[in-house]
Amino acid sequence: MSEEKIITLAELKEHTKKDNLYLLIHGKVYSLAKFIDEHPGGDEVLLAETGKDATEAFEDVGHSDEAREILQSLYIGDFEKGAELPKPEKLKGAAGPAAAQAASSISYFLPLTALAVYFAWRFYSS
Ligand code: HEM
Structure with a gap:
């Protein structure tokens, strides 16, 4: 049950297409390919959060507990430790x-x- 796959930054950046999409939320990586067409918030917002830390975008929406349960079912592995992704707002300076x-x-x-x-x-x- 606990086979933890480590997803690297390079892998995260390789999965940015609609049919092959990873999202990084709270240090964990989720594969969105099967869910993207059902996402009530649409596919564009998800595609915009690929290749970076999507935690803030996910939390800002105030997703429900149901959304968090779906999230668990999409989990594929942990993000590699030590790979610091720039937070979007830090790039704005x-x-x-x-x-x-x-x-x-x-x-x-x-x-x-x-x-x-x-x-x-x-x-x-x-
Ligand atoms: C794996 C990640 C995600 C899952 C499983 C997910 C799931 C859901 C679900 C179930 C809803 C319906 C409302 C609710 O239950 O909270 C929802 C709404 C929404 N989501 Fe996501 N979501 C994810 C990621 C994101 C991200 C990264 C964004 C980026 C901004 C986003 C934006 C939205 C928006 C704007 C709505 C509101 C749609 C509306 O009510 O018109 N979601 N999401």
Whole structure:
């Protein structure tokens, strides 16, 4: 009864199609292929949670006890320990890309200004 299969991050990311879909919820992996067409919340929300930790999405909906029983029946194994998946909200911090963009526009702006000043000087001094 307790044959625990360990599902790796790579395996989780390989099962993202409707007919072959894994979801990671509370450190456990569930195969949704047989249930996806019956899901009252539709298939799109499930497909959107593949390849990452779907715990928050699942809990935010406030699923019933019945939903949790169905969940148990879809269990296929535990997620590999130590493989930390980024939580969706931690990716939202926009400081990184925005700061990089600002830096690169300064590096273009300075030489261009210098060039413009040089040509203006040439123009007025001739
Ligand atoms: C193995 C995972 C899941 C199972 C077994 C499951 C099962 C169910 C069940 C039985 C319901 C009917 C209401 C209830 O009993 O709570 C439901 C509703 C719903 N589920 Fe899931 N669900 C799963 C994952 C998800 C995920 C990851 C999302 C992502 C957002 C989601 C979104 C919803 C929504 C929005 C509803 C409400 C539909 C409505 O009332 O219009 N579910 N789900």
